[in-house]
Amino acid sequence: MFNYILKRFLFLIPILIGLSLLIFIFLYLIPGDVARMIAGPSASKEVVDSITNEMGLNRPLPVQYFEFLTNFLTGDFGHSYQSGKAIIDEIPIVFKRTLQLTIIVQIISFIIGGIMGIISAVWRKSIWDRLIMAISVSGLSLPLFWSALVIQLLFSIYLGWLPPSGYRSGFDLYIILPTLTLVLPNSGMLARVTRSAVIDVMNNDYIRTAKSKGLSNFWVITKHIVRNALIPMITMTGTNLSRMMGGVIMIEIIFTWPGMGKYVYDALLAKDFPALQTATMLIASLVIVINLFVDLTYGLIDPRIRYHN
Amino acid sequence: MNLKTIVKFIKKEPLAFIALLIVLSYIIIALFAPIIATHDPLRVKTSMNVDGEKIYAPYPPSKMHLFGTDQLGRDLFSRIVFGVRVSLFVGIVARGLSMLLGVFLGLITGFSGGIIDNIIMRITDVFMSIPAILLAMIVTLIFSPSLTSVILAIVVVGWPDVARLVRSQVLSIKNNEYVEAVEALGAKKIRIILKHILPNCMGIIIVSFSMGIPGAVMYEAGLSFFGLGIQPPSPSLGSIISNGRGYMMFAPWYSILPGIVLALFVLSVNILGDTVIDYFDPSYK
Numbered sequence: 001m002f003n004y005i006l007k008r009f010l011f012l013i014p015i016l017i018g019l020s021l022l023i024f025i026f027l028y029l030i031p032g033d034v035a036r037m038i039a040g041p042s043a044s045k046e047v048v049d050s051i052t053n054e055m056g057l058n059r060p061l062p063v064q065y066f067e068f069l070t071n072f073l074t075g076d077f078g079h080s081y082q083s084g085k086a087i088i089d090e091i092p093i094v095f096k097r098t099l100q101l102t103i104i105v106q107i108i109s110f111i112i113g114g115i116m117g118i119i120s121a122v123w124r125k126s127i128w129d130r131l132i133m134a135i136s137v138s139g140l141s142l143p144l145f146w147s148a149l150v151i152q153l154l155f156s157i158y159l160g161w162l163p164p165s166g167y168r169s170g171f172d173l174y175i176i177l178p179t180l181t182l183v184l185p186n187s188g189m190l191a192r193v194t195r196s197a198v199i200d201v202m203n204n205d206y207i208r209t210a211k212s213k214g215l216s217n218f219w220v221i222t223k224h225i226v227r228n229a230l231i232p233m234i235t236m237t238g239t240n241l242s243r244m245m246g247g248v249i250m251i252e253i254i255f256t257w258p259g260m261g262k263y264v265y266d267a268l269l270a271k272d273f274p275a276l277q278t279a280t281m282l283i284a285s286l287v288i289v290i291n292l293f294v295d296l297t298y299g300l301i302d303p304r305i306r307y308h309n
Numbered sequence: 310m311n312l313k314t315i316v317k318f319i320k321k322e323p324l325a326f327i328a329l330l331i332v333l334s335y336i337i338i339a340l341f342a343p344i345i346a347t348h349d350p351l352r353v354k355t356s357m358n359v360d361g362e363k364i365y366a367p368y369p370p371s372k373m374h375l376f377g378t379d380q381l382g383r384d385l386f387s388r389i390v391f392g393v394r395v396s397l398f399v400g401i402v403a404r405g406l407s408m409l410l411g412v413f414l415g416l417i418t419g420f421s422g423g424i425i426d427n428i429i430m431r432i433t434d435v436f437m438s439i440p441a442i443l444l445a446m447i448v449t450l451i452f453s454p455s456l457t458s459v460i461l462a463i464v465v466v467g468w469p470d471v472a473r474l475v476r477s478q479v480l481s482i483k484n485n486e487y488v489e490a491v492e493a494l495g496a497k498k499i500r501i502i503l504k505h506i507l508p509n510c511m512g513i514i515i516v517s518f519s520m521g522i523p524g525a526v527m528y529e530a531g532l533s534f535f536g537l538g539i540q541p542p543s544p545s546l547g548s549i550i551s552n553g554r555g556y557m558m559f560a561p562w563y564s565i566l567p568g569i570v571l572a573l574f575v576l577s578v579n580i581l582g583d584t585v586i587d588y589f590d591p592s593y594k
Contacts, residue, residue, distance in 0.1 A: 011431075018435040029451040134324075137583065141576035143527055145534045146550055146568035153557050153565075246440035250531065265535075268446055280447075284438040291438075 008292055015288055020072065023280050024065050032271050038081060072281060078274040087278050098259030102248055105179050109186035117194025122221060124199065132191060139188030144247050148181045148254040165255040178255040182247055190233060197232040201225050238294030242287045325584035328577040335393060335574050342394040348384035350391045351542050367560040377562045379552060388544040389567050395545045400526035403463035408518050410464065411471020416502055419479025433469035441466040445528055449537040459538045463525045474517055478510045520582045523575040530571055546571045
């Protein structure tokens with residue numbers, strides 16, 4: 001068990017190195033003279049050259065990569081070209097906002113998706129099952145950027161209930177619309193996963209035993225089924241984390257929610273490379289680490305899952 | 310397939326049948342876009358006279374312009390028809406290329422195992438850890454936004470899933486006795502892969518290809534929506550939705566209609582896919 005965990009953690013090293021290499025190469029390939037961008041369009045060639053020298057942009061690539069890696073590992077992320085501020089000071093602020101949005105979305109999706117999935121599975125083939133599955137597949141099929149626009153149009157332009165976009169610290173009205181947009185596909189996905197998990201569990205012998213003991217349907221569901229169905233729900237959250245982050249990025253851009261997603265997009269458009277590479281590295285590393293933890297907790301929830309395989 | 314089985318299918322899965330019809334009609338729209346479009350999708354007309362009054366674009370839906378027009382007075386119905394064509398083209402080509410790369414790597418890793426398998430699987434881990442839309446945006450910036458860069462971006466984002474899927478399928482086929490038998494007969498590895506393993510993966514490959522098309526279409530639309538995709542004046546569903554954003558208040562049809570067209574396609578393919586998956590899964594019968 002301990003060996004397994006250690007092995008999994010050691011595996012993180014090549015993956016993170018690979019990740020940094022990928023991001024470094026991809027960002028290097030984006031055309032654009034960084035020194036010229038910093039100096040401004042009217043700067044003379046001498047100024048641009050001196051900036052190039054100062055930043056070490058004319059050094060060989062492996063050297064630049066190695067510097068990027070060591071700087072990243074020591075937490076020296078550099079300064080944003082756009083704001084001029086230290087990236088290490090900016091990231092926690094934007095990260096907190098993304099976390100706030102993501103956690104609320106996850107909690108609500110878990111509750112709605114879970115309940116929908118259980119109803120669907122228990123009354124399988126009923127009209128409710130079909131209705132719920134139709135709703136969840138529709139939720140999955142909506143293009144996020146489009147449903148965001150429609151929700152903005154409905155709730156803030158037509159009804160005038162909520163602000164269309166923006167952010168205010170704390171739990172303000174601003175969080176409602178982005179949350180609603182993200183809950184639609186997420187709860188749909190969770191409903192489907194829960195449904196098939198519950199169906200699998202219900203086919204097990206111990207459920208039949210519990211039922212024949214005279215346990216009422218309600219107790220069978222809450223005591224046995226929900227607990228066992230939780231594993232696939234949590235797994236799905238882990239394996240879909242990357243995809244979910246993609247959704248969060250789009251929603252943050254459209255609702256001008258100033259979190260990690262908006263930060264990384266602004267950096268991308270402005271070719272603010274230090275900010276872009278740091279944010280991308282952090283988002284991807286987070287996905288990798290959380291996936292690892294989901295994998296490991298797996299065995300804690302369900303002792304049947306063997307580590308040796 | 311005769312008429313009887315078709316009627317039986319319609320009775321058993323009416324929703325899937327409707328979805329199938331919708332998907333077919335999208336294919337027809339894409340193929341015959343120039344015939345179906347009522348106007349030239351690029352023709353600009355910024356003002357026109359209605360009952361002696363001069364009005365300015367965007368015009369609301371009317372008999373002349375079924376879906377209304379955009380801010381330049383270009384007919385939205387025709388733009389959406391051509392947008393479907395562009396989106397489907399990108400979706401099919403991009404998904405096809407992702408499949409090629411993914412199937413190739415999946416076959417190699419699944420069959421060879423060992424260090425090659427380990428390295429390529431770690432590479433898929435790396436690619437899958439970056440949120441797809443972000444990775445796709447970065448790739449489009451490398452090649453500057455265009456049709457080709459969008460296709461490339463979708464391939465970069467799409468292949469890891471395919472490689473993993475094919476790999477797991479190969480792993481389960483590899484241990485079959487008939488594979489061991491041909492191996493014992495001294496067949497070359499390449500022959501075993503092409504003659505015995507690949508054909509047995511075809512089912513899963515075809516399902517994965519078709520189920521991946523809506524995803525590819527969505528990424529194209531997403532990239533175009535954020536201005537990193539297909540460039541004007543060529544219409545794509547995502548770019549039309551994006552352009553309409555600024556006119557939401559007084560021309561809501563502009564963004565809403567192309568979105569419905571996009572969502573309906575994705576929904577139909579998803580419903581079809583669910584039906585196919587249910588059909589092959591005995592526990593759902």
